[in-house]
Amino acid sequence: MNRRWMRRDVLKTLAAGGGMLATPFALRTAFGAGDPDLHLRVMAAPAAMAIRSGPQTRGLRYTAEVLRGRRDAVRPAPGNLGPTLELRRGERVRIEVVNRTGEATVVHWHGMIVPESADGHPHQAVPSGERYTIEFTVRNPAGTYLYHPHPHPITGRQTYHGLAGLLIVRESGERDMGLPAPEHELALVLQDRRIGEDNQLVFKQMMMDDMNGVLGDRVLVNGVDDAAFKVAPRVYRLRVANVSNARIYKLAWSDGRPLRAIASDGGLFSRAEGVQERPYVTLFPFERVELIEDFGARRDGAEIALVSQRFSGVDMMGSMMGGGMMGGMMGGMMGGMMGPSQGAELHVARFTVSPGVRIRPAALALPKEEARAREGRHELHTQLAFRMMRGFLNGRSFDSQDMMAVADDERLPAGIASVWTFANDGRGMPMPHPIHIHGVRFRVIERSAGAVPEELRRGMLDAGYKDTFGIFPGERVRVQVAPAVPGLFMVHCHNLEHEDGGMMRNCLFEA
Ligand SMILES: [Cu+2]
Known part of the structure; x- marks a missing residue:
């Protein structure tokens, strides 16, 4: 085959992929054979958003609506974040993407196993004012996925200014695994930002931003600054997604309790892998981790913070200075002059435990290991x-x-x-x-x-x-x-x- 990917090959491959995607599913009966189970419209457009007190922040935002099918497939998110799309494994989904951003864009369904025609490759970007439609069957297992723009070379700017959202895949089998029900889940989308005058987002300022990636000095959670959650004294499922342009997090609880991970990017761990307990979790940009957290193990009224702990060894200034303590110190000093640095300590979110009857955690039964490919x-x-x-x-x-x-x-x-x-x-x-x-x-x-x-x-x-x-x-x-x-x-x-x-x-x- 020659170097270029020829158009007719694309079509041929699409046909093959389409065959593989034809998974039978009971919901299909609700509509005609050719109709999807769910038809959504996702629009990207300029928006003014309340991400903290004071003036609204101008940026971009996804909105979504259900054109046909389950009304609960779209759940609004606060602040500077697109709505959460909730899909079910096996569903056939059609999504109309509308671009009103004022520039080219395309949506990538991060982590989703979709045909290439739906993937959101930069060559599929459409000009502002246009729309396109994709279709796929949800083959991914239950898990925490994302959608975000992918036009080259402006993905960073569009995402930073607000284009991103969560995509959650659910399966009926999750109910039998002892996992907290959806009402006892919290999604935490982490995005570090620099907020300048009048609450406006500050994007690239210096050469360091192209080298390190744009780093912020505070963390928005689900698009709001200084996020706080009231939680019942019971077990929660926390879906944590790093949707930061460049920030690596070292996530930890302020009271020193370990984090208990049950899933990463591509769904739940297997029974054999089990719950993975860590003193902290290292999370790179666009990685996800699902945690199981028993807030019932804290006293009534307890306030716990999720933080990103300080770390060294990856800060560019630090490594240029030769690393070690001198490197770290020099890095820190230079960092002060040159904007936020990788590895800085950051507050993420606060959780306050409401008084109430403690509900004992159910025993977890993680899924059996998936069949491996040859x-x-x-x-x-x-x-x-x-x-x-x-x-x-x-x-x-x-x-x-x-x-x-x-x-x-x-x-x-x-x-x-x-x-x-x-x-x-x-x-x-x-x-x-x-x-x-x-x-x-x-x-x-x-x-x-x-x-x-x-x-x-x-x-x-x-x-x-x-x-x-x-x-x-x-x-x-x-x-x-x-x-x-x-x-x-x-x-x-x-x-x-x-x-x-x-x-x-x-x-x-x-x-
Ligand atoms: Cu890189």
Whole structure:
């Protein structure tokens, strides 16, 4: 096959993917055979939002409405955040995307296994004033997914100004697993922001922002500043999503209790993996973690904060100064002059435990391990590099003049498992990168020893199925990828400024 992904091949692959997607589902009977179970409209448009007291903040926002099907598929979110879309596994969904932003945009359904025609590749971006429609069947298991813009090279700016939302997949089987019911769930979307005069968002200000990615000095939770939650003295399911352009969080409870994780990007851990207890959780941009938290274990009226603890070892200024204590100190001093830094201590949200009868936690029965795809012999290697404000995967950047370009080392077979090794040792600046692959759920199978900074090591969560993972300078990470749907998808750094700086490539899952 030649270098370019030909149009007729796209159509052929789509047909194959369509066949694989034809999962039977009981809800189908509600409508005619060709009709979706759910028809939504998602619109991206300028908005003024109350993210804190005082003047409203101007930005962009998604709104959504149900055109047909379950009315509870769209749940409004406060502040600067799109509504939460709630889908059920097996549902056939049609979504009309309307662009009124004033510039090109396209929506990517982050973590969702959808045909390439629905993925939201940058070449699918439409001008403002236009709309497009996608369709997919929800094949993902229950979990916490996202939707956000993907137009090149303005994903960072659009997301920062408010275009993002949660997409939750539910399954009927969750009820029997002892998980808290939806009314005892809290979603926590974390986005660090710089808020300037008159409550307006401050985006890129200096060269450091293109290099580190845009970092804020405070954390919006679900689009509001200084978020506070009243919780009953019982167990909650917390869905935590890092939707920050570049910020890595070291999430911990202020009272020192461990975090108990039950799911990561791609759904619940298996029974064999079990609940993963950590003193803190390291969360890279666009990773998710679901926690189970028993607020009943605290006294009435207790106030607990979720914080991001200070850490060193990944701050650019720190590593340029040679790391260590001197590096850290110099980094801190320079950071003061140069804006917010990676690894700074940040307040995330407050939780106040209401008085009441304590409800004992139910026993958890996590799902059985999923059947694995047959293992193939194919291997891929990708070397990551960042230099001169540009990002590279095997020496190549995303080519906005040739958006469909695929090199030979960017192809892998669909339907069987391949091992994909990422090595963060290319020529340039040593930096951590969150790596995301579209259209698949993969497993992290190996990390090279010694590269994860000591202060973040115990919070690394590689269990379960992932769509985004963090990789530190000098590190090699091996993931096992078994694409279920063939087609043209993407692999990129999910530090949005790195992505917009070209650290993105196509990958082709060949039928
Ligand atoms: Cu990066």
